[in-house]
Amino acid sequence: MALTKTKDGKSYELLRFPMKVMNITQGNNGPYSHQGVNALDIAGKDTGIEPTFAPCSMRYKWHDSAANGNAIFFESVNKVMFADGSIDYATLMFIHDNYIGDILALANKGHVFAQWEEFGDEGTAGRATGNHCHFEVAKGKYSRPYDGPNRYGVFCLHNSISADKACVVDGVTIKNGNGMAWKKASQVKTGSSGSIKWTAENGTATFT
Template sequence: MALTKTKDGKTYELLRFPMKTMNITQGNNGQYSHQGVNALDIAGKDTGIEPTFAPCSMRYKWHDSAANGNAIFFESTAPVMFADGTIDYATFMFIHDNYIGDILALANKGHVFAQWEEFGDEGTAGRATG
């Protein structure tokens, strides 16, 4: 984990974008399911299934059913710096991965996903519209 220090001694991790391509298919307050929420739908560079990478060092917290899109929640293991300059722990939700059994198997063993470690894939589980 690559930590950076502030002038007052706080340590934090810089976030990385969780995919190699940034193709936003629905943004904040999007037309379909994002009304009133701060969420992005991101697709890969083409119609294939692209991998998802850990934006920071993170550990599994909770997941939902396939019918609800296999939503899986993680929390950073160290504070991260947000776009507004605040430093705090981050919670992430990744959704629509068609199969999360491999993630859950690692999580059940206490695995901590390292920054930029491949951990899942984009997919169409739940109410994906793309």
């Protein structure tokens, strides 16, 4: 389900929040394992395993070991529009999927994940106490996986930003938004006239 917005006559994909139910169990600078970094732990609707969806059209870049949570990194195919209205490439990192062999097999065949294509899952790979997806997002192309460790011993995605400055929440049920400033596509300020194209489950709607 594509979600795009135009700026100066050019169409950009917005970054969609990567799960259908937002239940943030640890946010930016969280006291358990996010000290000093922008990162979200997303638990979905319950304690089970729910899928993760591609925020934008994206290509696989790199992955880490199972011991390090099967961290997997993607880069947007094109420049995208962030929720703060800026336009740039995006780098995305997801951790804790118990099995990423399916993603890697597709990537080996040159597969490009479409916006909102289901690609991964919550899980407990690495150091996780319950099923969730650890999600980080950065502006710019993928250059290296991590910065750190910082003074708390925490690593983070290079150039990461707060996810509410990146992702829109159209179609997402917010159970716990962690008090962050989540926006829908219609609230993203482009600095010029723009229109939103929202190809949803039940058809296409265009807003201007």
